[in-house]
Amino acid sequence: MSAGPAGDSGSSAAAVGPLAPVVRDGAAILIGFTRALTAAGLVIGPARSATFLAATAALHVDDPTDVYWAGRACLTAGPDDIPVYDAAFAAYFGGRRPRRPPGAPPPVTVLRSVLPESQPPAGGPDQDDDEEPPIRAEASGADILRHRDLALLSAAERAELARMLALLRPGLPWRTSRRRRPARRGAVDPRGTVRRVMAAGGEPQRPARQRRRVRPRRIVLLVDISGSMTAYADSLLRFAHVLARRRPADVEVFTMGTRLTRVTRALASRDPDRALAAAAQAIPDYSGGTRLGEVLRAFVDRWGRRGTARGAVVVVFSDGWERGAPDLLAEQAARLRRLAHTLVWVNPHKGKDGYRPLQGGIVAVLPSVDHFLAGHSLATLQDLVEVMRDA
Incomplete structure (x- = not known):
């Protein structure tokens, strides 16, 4: 079914050519x-x-x-x-x-x-x-x-995908805080009840109640931008920009190559193209090699142990190709898992037919991973959003 002519108020997305x-x-x-x-x-x-x-x-x-x-x-x-x-x-x-x-x-x-x-x-x-x-x-x-593989998209399809990514309104995870707030139902608040009784001159009053506050759970995204992930890096950074703009104070974004680079501030711009351009200027090792074990160790030492990863949903986008020793990667993944609330590993190659997790890096991290997902298409990224929301 096709719709009629353009509307008289507001703007709408451009029509997509129908298939059979x-x-x-x-x-x-x-x-x-x-x-x-x-x-x-x-x-x-x-x-x-x-x-x-x-x-x-x-x-x-x-x-x-x-x-x-x-x-x-x-x-x-x-x-x-x-x-x-x-x-x-x-x-x-x-x-x-x-x-x-x-x-x-x-x-x-x-x-x-x-x-x-x-x-x-x-x-x-x-x-x-x-x-x-x-x-x-x-x-x-x-x-x-x-459902198309992000690495196989044409320039026009990438532009359309960018518009579709901008439409995402992901529901992000929440956690129960230690702090409490007044509520109609919940546990009895002793102090609040005493204050009510004192305000009423000692007359019995209905007990005050309280419930734990709900606060956003931090999300940490580690995006592999090495040569083997170049075809996916642009789309994954755009996806990270959507999450960062959705909840700026609770999303941290890093890139992984031969070094660790924090790009959270670069992705703060509302315009996705400007944000990615700023991120490209901040990344010195784009499309280079990768040392996942050393980079994860740098993240845990500098950021994770100081609170960034504690109780957070940590998502690593990487195909697992490791130039260093797999034992170091396994050790750092285990450290990261002990800090995080949930550790998710997203490998774009997992969505391809016949894929088997045989790379040394993937074999090393799988024992520490809570969710091992494919991230090769917009549909699989939407599945990732559901996993993060329910974490």
Whole structure:
């Protein structure tokens, strides 16, 4: 299904050229759209999805304009969600934001896609009129791009991937603090209760209660920028920029090559291109060799033991090619694991067919790793976000 002309207010993402049509179940199309919105960072939930499907079954709306405005009314929670919704709608359905007719209120329910009027039903003229025609959807180029290997993307695909990365709204992990706050439910607060009784002149009062505060958990990203990781380094640094901009005070980013380089400040710019340009100037050993064991030891000694890695989710992006001794890498990975709350190792080659963790570096670190993931595509990076969120 393709959407109508560009809207009269706000901006939307550019349309993605559709691929060959694929016959799919109508409910699957709509569920796929809600999943695309969830991947883009919107909070949909089962209740909204169920309302979305029930309204579709009741109204049988087949106008792309109604599709857009109904989905926007049901699946967005506020003005901040609209740009993300517009971009996801354009990417999923292969069209731009439709224009709402003047004076027409936005619909409150949603729709189903049907065959274009120019295309006859699959069963031909003898098909029973009571039989539902097959519902068709167009496979979006953005959905295909999500699963493409980052090392194989063209320049145009990298530009589109950069726009998709900018749409990510990752949910990052939280931890329970030692500090407590007043609450309606929870453990009894003795001091608060005594203060209430004293303020009431000694009369019995309802006990004050308290709960532990919730604070963000620190995230530390160590990105291998050696020669064997050059094809992935740009996309991984863009991903790190998304996380750093999401929670600037709680995300630290380092690069690993022949030395350790902190690029957190360089990635502070809101503009991804400027941030990566600043990071490139700060990195002296880009696309060079790698000494993972020595670099991890430098990180643990200078930063990890001083608090940066304590209780943090530490994510290492590396293929595990080690020029030094694997024993040193194994020792430093074990030290890092003792400091961190969770240690995640992301190897882009793990997503390739036939991969086996046989490199000396990978074999050395696997006993200390909590999660060993692939990071070769946008889809696998979104899986990484879920692992970090649930850590």
